[in-house]
Amino acid sequence: MLPLCGRTNNESTWAHMDMTQPFASGSFKTVYRGKYADGDRQGKPCVLKLFRSGCVFQERYFAHEAQVVGRALAIVDEFNTTDINQGRGQVWVNVPSLWTVQAGFGRPPGELALVEPYIANFAKFNSNTGWTNNSRNHCKWLQSLSHFSYHMSHRCVLLCDLQGGVYSRGVVLTDPVIMSPSRKYGPTDLGDLGISTFFAHHTCTSYCDPNWLTPRDKNKYFTPVPGSTMQLLP
16 A cells, blocks of 8 residues: 555556657656646646666666655655654655657657656755755755654665655655665665765754664765766676
8 A cells, every 4th residue: 555655646547748858857867747648637747757878777777766666655654753844744755657658759669667746846955975955945854854764774774865846735755765785776776885975964953863873884985966876786
């Protein structure tokens, strides 16, 4: 059963996308915007995300994407039940669906893509190398979500690379990163070195509990940058 914090396509199965011009692009995805053509979200905006050419292990990436979102949902669902929010509202996570792109539009037939609801007021809050957007009002609160994830998992995972939109009732996140000692969450999972780097740059705020766990190693192994840093696995 999907946690309450999941924001889905609501059984929509079809959308009209503007494939003439990318809406946005990230470290390894290109994003196009469109509108749902059926279902509960008919007429509402959505986005389609394609892995950039050169991402040769697309099937593995799709599997990692589902794994990351699933773990993020569990973390955020628990975070929403705490008193950390202090009037900030709730956190939601976009849950993408795997769709097939129709032939045409300059794309190969049968190409797979991720589709999810559009997010307005988009901003990046932190990255997987410890960069933090201190200009955003919700940043300190979301930094505590990252720290909370590490503590509640007993140092097993770190939820980071938080980005999304600020709404009146809270924040909607998309494309989060999970880092773990075993590096099992895909190319943006920088492992122990990434976790150490994140906490080397992390400053606890009033939303963090001083008793929360931190890594024993807090050295800097990566340069903090706003984008998502990748290391391809063998």
